[in-house]
Amino acid sequence: MSLFARTALMLALAFLYAPIGVLIIYSFNASKLVTVWGGFSTQWYGVLFRDGPLIAAALVSLKVAALSATIAGVLGTCAALALDRHGRFWGRGAYTGLLYAPMVMPEVITGLSLLLLFVGIGLDRGISTLVIAHATFATGFVAVVVGARLKGLDRSLEEAAADLGAGPARVFFGITLPLIAPSVAAGFLLAFTLSLDDLVIASFVSGPGATTLPMRIYSQVRLGVNPEINAASTLLIAAVGLVVLAASWLTGRKGAAV
Amino acid sequence: MHASTSHPEQRLRLERVTKRFGTHTAVDAVSLDLAGGEFFCLLGPSGCGKSTLLRMVAGFETPDSGAIRLGETDLTALPPHRRPVNMMFQSYALFPHMSVAANLAYGLKGLGLSRVQSAERVRALLRLVRLEGFEARRPEKLSGGQRQRVALARALAREPRLLLLDEPLGALDRALREETQGELRAIQRRLGTSFVVVTHDAEEAMALADRIGVMERGRLVQVGPARELYERPASRYVAGLLGDVNLIDGRLGRPEPGGIRSVETALGFLRASGEGEAGNPVVVAIRPERLVVSGEGAGLQGRLTEATFLGDRIRYRVEMANGSTLRASAALPAAGPVPSVGETVAVAVPADAARILPA
Amino acid sequence: MSGLSQQAPPTGDDRSSPVAPAHGGRRTSAERMEAGHRSASMQVKVSRGLVRGLPLVWLALFFLVPFAVTLKISFSSPATAQPPYLPVLEWDGGLEGWREFFEALDFQNYQMIAADALYRDAALSSLGYAALATAILVLIGTPTAYAMARASARWQPILVALVIVPFWTSFLIRVYAWIAILKPEGLLNAALMKLGLIAAPLPILDSPFGVLIGLTYAYLPFMVLPLYAVMSRLDPALTEAAADLGAARARAFFTITLPLSLPGLAAGALLCFIPMVGEFIIPDLLGGSETLMLGRVLWSEFFSNRDWPLASAVAVLLLILVVGPVVLFREAELRREEAAEGGGR
Numbered sequence: 001m002s003l004f005a006r007t008a009l010m011l012a013l014a015f016l017y018a019p020i021g022v023l024i025i026y027s028f029n030a031s032k033l034v035t036v037w038g039g040f041s042t043q044w045y046g047v048l049f050r051d052g053p054l055i056a057a058a059l060v061s062l063k064v065a066a067l068s069a070t071i072a073g074v075l076g077t078c079a080a081l082a083l084d085r086h087g088r089f090w091g092r093g094a095y096t097g098l099l100y101a102p103m104v105m106p107e108v109i110t111g112l113s114l115l116l117l118f119v120g121i122g123l124d125r126g127i128s129t130l131v132i133a134h135a136t137f138a139t140g141f142v143a144v145v146v147g148a149r150l151k152g153l154d155r156s157l158e159e160a161a162a163d164l165g166a167g168p169a170r171v172f173f174g175i176t177l178p179l180i181a182p183s184v185a186a187g188f189l190l191a192f193t194l195s196l197d198d199l200v201i202a203s204f205v206s207g208p209g210a211t212t213l214p215m216r217i218y219s220q221v222r223l224g225v226n227p228e229i230n231a232a233s234t235l236l237i238a239a240v241g242l243v244v245l246a247a248s249w250l251t252g253r254k255g256a257a258v
Numbered sequence: 259m260h261a262s263t264s265h266p267e268q269r270l271r272l273e274r275v276t277k278r279f280g281t282h283t284a285v286d287a288v289s290l291d292l293a294g295g296e297f298f299c300l301l302g303p304s305g306c307g308k309s310t311l312l313r314m315v316a317g318f319e320t321p322d323s324g325a326i327r328l329g330e331t332d333l334t335a336l337p338p339h340r341r342p343v344n345m346m347f348q349s350y351a352l353f354p355h356m357s358v359a360a361n362l363a364y365g366l367k368g369l370g371l372s373r374v375q376s377a378e379r380v381r382a383l384l385r386l387v388r389l390e391g392f393e394a395r396r397p398e399k400l401s402g403g404q405r406q407r408v409a410l411a412r413a414l415a416r417e418p419r420l421l422l423l424d425e426p427l428g429a430l431d432r433a434l435r436e437e438t439q440g441e442l443r444a445i446q447r448r449l450g451t452s453f454v455v456v457t458h459d460a461e462e463a464m465a466l467a468d469r470i471g472v473m474e475r476g477r478l479v480q481v482g483p484a485r486e487l488y489e490r491p492a493s494r495y496v497a498g499l500l501g502d503v504n505l506i507d508g509r510l511g512r513p514e515p516g517g518i519r520s521v522e523t524a525l526g527f528l529r530a531s532g533e534g535e536a537g538n539p540v541v542v543a544i545r546p547e548r549l550v551v552s553g554e555g556a557g558l559q560g561r562l563t564e565a566t567f568l569g570d571r572i573r574y575r576v577e578m579a580n581g582s583t584l585r586a587s588a589a590l591p592a593a594g595p596v597p598s599v600g601e602t603v604a605v606a607v608p609a610d611a612a613r614i615l616p617a
Numbered sequence: 618m619s620g621l622s623q624q625a626p627p628t629g630d631d632r633s634s635p636v637a638p639a640h641g642g643r644r645t646s647a648e649r650m651e652a653g654h655r656s657a658s659m660q661v662k663v664s665r666g667l668v669r670g671l672p673l674v675w676l677a678l679f680f681l682v683p684f685a686v687t688l689k690i691s692f693s694s695p696a697t698a699q700p701p702y703l704p705v706l707e708w709d710g711g712l713e714g715w716r717e718f719f720e721a722l723d724f725q726n727y728q729m730i731a732a733d734a735l736y737r738d739a740a741l742s743s744l745g746y747a748a749l750a751t752a753i754l755v756l757i758g759t760p761t762a763y764a765m766a767r768a769s770a771r772w773q774p775i776l777v778a779l780v781i782v783p784f785w786t787s788f789l790i791r792v793y794a795w796i797a798i799l800k801p802e803g804l805l806n807a808a809l810m811k812l813g814l815i816a817a818p819l820p821i822l823d824s825p826f827g828v829l830i831g832l833t834y835a836y837l838p839f840m841v842l843p844l845y846a847v848m849s850r851l852d853p854a855l856t857e858a859a860a861d862l863g864a865a866r867a868r869a870f871f872t873i874t875l876p877l878s879l880p881g882l883a884a885g886a887l888l889c890f891i892p893m894v895g896e897f898i899i900p901d902l903l904g905g906s907e908t909l910m911l912g913r914v915l916w917s918e919f920f921s922n923r924d925w926p927l928a929s930a931v932a933v934l935l936l937i938l939v940v941g942p943v944v945l946f947r948e949a950e951l952r953r954e955e956a957a958e959g960g961g962r
Binding site: 316317318337338339340343344345347348349351353354355364365367368369412413415416 | 852854855857858859860861862863864865868869872873876877
C-alpha cells in the first residue's frame with residue numbers, strides 16, 4: 001500500500017474514532033467539565049444505573065428493536081428472495097424502488113407521514129407504532145444484506161437437492177435457508193441497531209409510556225454535555241462492538257455485511 | 259536456433275533469484291540465461307513456483323535475493339510500469355469499460371506517439387492477431403479465443419524486449435488451443451521478441467518452446483530443448499512430467515565401455531544408457547513407444563492385460579511376472595500381427611532407449 | 618398406461634365393485650400424477666406470490682399510503698382539536714361528506730411556504746449543505762475505501778469492522794460527542810488556545826462549520842462502505858495489467874480503478890446526500906440559529922408550533938426535492954450490487 005493510501009486510511013480512522021475516544025475517556029472523568037481531568041472515576045456509571053427513566057427507556061428500545069428486527073428480517077428476506085429468484089416479474093422496477101426508498105428517505109418525512117397515518121386510522125401510539133415504523137425502514141437494509149448472499153449462492157446445491165427428490169419446500173428449508181442463515185442473522189442485527197439508534201422517527205410515532213433510549217438521551221443532551229450520557233454512550237459503543245464482531249463472524253466475508 | 263548474439267538487449271538473466279512467502283520458499287535460487295529472440299517455456303505443476311518467477315520478472319513480486327537483468331538493464335528494483343517487459347495475463351485482464359482499440363492503445367500513452375501513429379499501431383496489432391474490424395467491440399462481447407488474441411496484441415503494443423505469457427492457452431478448448439499454438443509460434447518468429455511462457459501442460463511446452471525449463475518445488479531442475487528433456491531426462495520427476503514413462507527400480511552394475519550398463523532389476527538384468535556409481539540404486543526409464551511388444555521372441559515375458567485402440571496407435575498394458583505393469587504403445591498400422599489380450603507376450607527393452615536415472 | 622386402468626383385480630379386497638366401469642369415479646395413475654403436478658405448481662405459484670407480496674403489501678401500506686395521507690393533510694388547516702387539523706374525513710359521511718371534505722381543502726399552506734422566504738432559504742441551504750458535505754465525503758472517502766481495498770487479506774476484515782462500528786453506533790451519540798469537542802469550553806478550543814494558536818475560542822459549535830463537520834463525520838461510513846464493497850471486488854489483475862502497460866499508480870487509479878468503481882461511488886454519494894437534505898439532529902445539536910435546514914423547520918412546525926398541516930406541506934416540499942435523487946439512488950444501488958458481485962470482469 002502506498003504511503004498516500006496508508007496516511008489517508010490512518011487519518012480517516014483517527015477522524016472516525018476521535019470523538020468516540022473522547023466519549024469513552026470522559027465517561028471516566030470525575031469532573032463534569034471537559035477541559036478538566038478530575039481523576040479516574042466510575043461514578044457516572046453508578047448514576048447511570050440508578051437512573052430509572054433511562055433504564056426504562058433502554059428496555060423499551062430493546063423490546064422495540066427485537067420485534068421490529070424480526071419483522072424486518074422476515075420481510076427483507078422475502079424481498080431478497082423475490083428479487084433473486086423471480087426473474088423479470090411485472091413491476092420489478094417499482095418493487096425495488098419501494099424497497100430501497102425507505103433506506104434513504106429523510107427521517108423527518110417518514111416519521112411525520114407514518115404518524116399522520118396512525119392518527120388517521122386511529123391507532124394508538126406506543127410500542128406497536130414504533131415497531132411498525134422501524135420495521136418499515138429496516139426492511140430494505142436486510143434485503144440488501146441477504147440479497148448479496150443470495151447472489152453468491154451456488155445454485156447447483158439446490159438443483160442437486162431437487163434432483164434427489166426434494167420438493168421446493170424441502171429444498172428451501174433444508175438447503176437454502178441454512179446457507180443464507182448467517183446473512184439473515186447479520187441483517188437482523190443491522191435492523192436491530194438501526195432501531196436502537198433511531199431518534200427522529202421515534203419522536204414522531206412514539207406515545208406515552210414508550211419513550212425510547214435515544215429520545216431520553218436527546219432530551220438530556222439538548223441541555224449540553226452530560227457525563228452520565230458519556231457513560232451510557234460508552235456502554236452502547238461496547239455493545240455495538242460486540243454485535244459487529246458477531247455479525248462479522250456470521251457473514252465471514254469481506255464487505256458482505258454492507 | 260538461439261540467436262544469442264543478434265538481440266543482446268533481449269537477453270534475460272536470472273541470477274539466483276529467491277522468493278519466500280513466510281516459511282514457504284516459492285522460488286529457490288533459480289538461475290537462468292535466455293538468449294534473445296528465444297521462445298522459452300517454464301513447465302511444472304501448480305505450486306512449483308513458475309508463476310511466482312514470472313511475476314518477479316514482470317515486477318509484481320520482489321525477489322528476496324538475486325538479480326534479474328534484461329540486456330544491460332537491471333530490472334530488480336524497477337517498478338512494473340517502467341520495465342521494458344510486458345505480460346499477457348492468464349485471465350486476460352482486459353479492461354471491461356474500454357473498447358478493444360482503447361485496450362490496445364492504453365500502453366501507447368507516454369510513448370510520444372501522435373494520434374495518427376497510435377491508431378496505425380492499433381490497426382497493425384489487430385492485423386497481427388487477425389482481428390481486423392474489432393476496434394469498437396467491448397471485451398464482454400468477445401469469445402474466449404478473441405479475448406485471448408486481444409490480450410496478446412495489447413501485451414505486444416509497446417514492442418517489449420521480453421513478453422511473458424501466463425498460461426496463455428489454458429482457457430481455450432483443445433482444437434482452438436492447437437491452432438493458437440501455431441499462431442503464437444508464427445508471431446514470435448516474425449517479431450523476434452523473446453517469449454517466456456508459463457504452463458503446466460507438457461505437450462504445450464513441447465509444441466511451443468525452443469527450450470523448456472522444468473521447475474520442481476521452486477527449483478529449476480532441467481533446462482533444454484524438448485527432445486533432450488524427453489529422451490534424456492535428468493530425473494524421474496522430469497521424465498514423468500513430459501509424458502508417460504515406465505520407471506523400473508534397480509541397482510546399477512559395473513561401468514562398461516560404450517556407455518551401456520547393466521541394471522539389476524526385479525524384472526531381470528536390463529541394459530540401459532547413463533552414468534552412475536556401480537552398486538547405486540537407480541531407476542530405468544523407458545517410454546512406452548520404445549518398448550516392442552510381440553507375440554513371441556526375445557524379451558521380458560508377461561501377460562497382455564489390455565490392448566486399447568487409439569486411432570493412430572495401440573496402447574498395451576503388460577503384467578509382468580513380479581506383478582508390476584509395463585505400458586507400451588505401438589504405431590498403427592501395425593508392422594506384424596497384433597497380440598490379443600490374455601496372451602503371453604515378449605517385451606523388448608532396447609538399450610539405447612532405456613535411460614538410467616537417479617533413484 | 619391406460620391399459621392398467623382397465624384392469625380391476627379379480628380378488629375381493631379390491632375397492633371398486635366388480636360391476637362398476639373400470640374408469641368410474643377413480644382417476645388413472647397418469648391423471649393422478651398430472652393433478653399432482655398441477656397442485657404442486659399451484660402450490661409453488663401461491664408460495665411465490667406470498668413471498669413476493671408480503672413485503673410489497675407492508676411497504677405499500679406503511680410507506681406509500683402515509684405519503685398520500687401527508688399530501689392530504691398538507692391541504693388541511695390547523696385546528697385546536699384532536700387531531701389538530703381540519704377537515705377530518707368522516708368515513709360514513711356518504712357523498713355529501715366527501716364533497717364537504719374536498720371543499721375544505723385548500724392551498725393555504727403552500728401559499729404560506731411560497732410567500733415566506735424562510736422556506737426557500739431553508740430548502741436552498743439544505744441542498745447546499747448536503748451537496749458540500751457529500752463532495753467532501755467523496756474526496757476523503759475515496760482514498761479511504763481504496764486504501765482498505767488494497768490492504769492485505771488479513772487486515773481487510775479488521776478494517777471493515779473498524780468502519781462498521783461507528784456506522785452501527787448511535788448517530789445521536791456520535792454527533793453529541795462533537796459538542797464536547799467543538800464548544801467554546803471544549804477540547805478543540807482548549808487545545809488550540811494552549812498551543813497558542815488562537816487567543817479566543819473559535820465559535821465552531823452553533824455555526825455552519827459545526828454542521829459541516831457533523832455531517833461529514835456522521836456520514837463517512839455511509840460513503841466508505843458501499844464504495845469499498847465495489848473496489849474490493851475488482852479483479853487485481855486489471856490494475857496489474859495497467860501497470861504492466863506503463864501506467865504509474867496515479868494513472869492506473871484514475872483510468873481503471875475509479876471508472877470501474879463508479880457504481881459504488883454513486884450509491885455511496887446518494888446514500889449520504891439524500892438523508893442529509895432532511896437532516897435534523899446535526900443542525901439541531903451542532904448548528905446555531907442561523908443554520909437553516911428543512912428538517913429543523915419541519916420539526917419545529919410540528920413540535921413547537923403544533924401546525925401539522927404546515928409541517929406536512931414542508932414534508933411534501935422536502936419530498937419533491939429528494940424524489941429525483943431517490944430514483945437515482947435505486948439505479949445506483951442496483952448497479953453497485955451488480956458490480957460488487959461481478960468483480961469488474
